[in-house]
Amino acid sequence: MCPPPAAGTLAAMNVIETNSLGKRYGGTWALRECTLAIPAGHVAALVGPNGAGKTTLLNLAVGLAVPTAGTVTVLGGQSAGSPAALDGIAFVAQDAPLYRNLPAADLLHLTRNLSRRFDQPYARARLDDLGIPLNRKAGKLSGGQQAQLALTLALARRPRLLVLDEPVAMLDPVARQDFMGTVLTAAAADGVSVLLSSHVLPELERAASYLVLLSRGRVQVTGQVAALLAARQLASLEELALAYLREDSVEVTR
Numbered sequence: 001m002c003p004p005p006a007a008g009t010l011a012a013m014n015v016i017e018t019n020s021l022g023k024r025y026g027g028t029w030a031l032r033e034c035t036l037a038i039p040a041g042h043v044a045a046l047v048g049p050n051g052a053g054k055t056t057l058l059n060l061a062v063g064l065a066v067p068t069a070g071t072v073t074v075l076g077g078q079s080a081g082s083p084a085a086l087d088g089i090a091f092v093a094q095d096a097p098l099y100r101n102l103p104a105a106d107l108l109h110l111t112r113n114l115s116r117r118f119d120q121p122y123a124r125a126r127l128d129d130l131g132i133p134l135n136r137k138a139g140k141l142s143g144g145q146q147a148q149l150a151l152t153l154a155l156a157r158r159p160r161l162l163v164l165d166e167p168v169a170m171l172d173p174v175a176r177q178d179f180m181g182t183v184l185t186a187a188a189a190d191g192v193s194v195l196l197s198s199h200v201l202p203e204l205e206r207a208a209s210y211l212v213l214l215s216r217g218r219v220q221v222t223g224q225v226a227a228l229l230a231a232r233q234l235a236s237l238e239e240l241a242l243a244y245l246r247e248d249s250v251e252v253t254r
């Protein structure tokens with residue numbers, strides 16, 4: 001597990017804070033009465049079954065969706081989707097969407113022109129290390145390379161918060177490990193806070209120090225992984241998540 005931030009090393013800032021946050025699509029509440037506060041300095045795992053509301057919560061946090069009810073702020077109280085919030089957040093949506101017909105070099109150029117900060121030497125060095133040719137079109141890269149390219153573009157913006165929606169779902173085990181290695185390095189070396197949704201519990205095991213578990217649009221549990229494990233006398237995040245999800249499915253069948 002990635003160690004939680006040392007006491008006193010970070011200002012007591014929440015990277016995401018929600019209060020009775022809700023999102024309804026037609027007659028369906030995708031997210032309901034969601035109240036949570038994720039402190040800075042963590043790699044936070046967002047876990048839950050299909051349709052639990054994970055993507056909805058991430059979209060609300062990065063300003064891609066507007067709440068039906070309640071509030072969401074980021075980076076110590078900035079309104080989600082505001083210029084100040086967007087400046088400090090990098091988001092990689094599900095399946096790392098990229099302009100398939102643009103070469104990696106053009107994607108670097110485009111992202112640099114759309115961002116207030118862009119660390120071009122970092123981006124080039126990382127693509128070089130990964131063996132991703134700058135002249136290759138994004139659509140001609142492998143799934144793992146596309147994911148790494150999207151992550152590189154996100155990190156080169158030097159965000160304070162990196163938000164990833166199911167980043168490793170399509171990757172083979174080696175690509176998965178490489179991808180998560182990059183995320184953990186950014187968290188440990190550059191102090192980037194991370195929120196990532198995933199169904200791949202073993203991969204979260206070594207990464208996450210904070211957990212948000214959603215089920216049927218509601219927050220089931222949230223808190224530091226170490227404290228949650230101690231409270232339930234469990235040894236792993238996988239056991240913890242499964243325990244909560246099983247309890248929830250028992251509730252549903254009652």
Ligand code: ATP
Nearest residue numbers: 025028029030048049050051052053054055056057
């Ligand atoms: P998965 O793990 O399958 O990606 P998720 O936890 O990310 O699921 P969401 O995509 O947030 O779940 O969806 C939550 C609920 O909201 C689902 O019932 C989904 O059908 C519904 N939903 C999400 N987006 C929309 C939309 N744009 N229009 C209508 N319903 C939506």
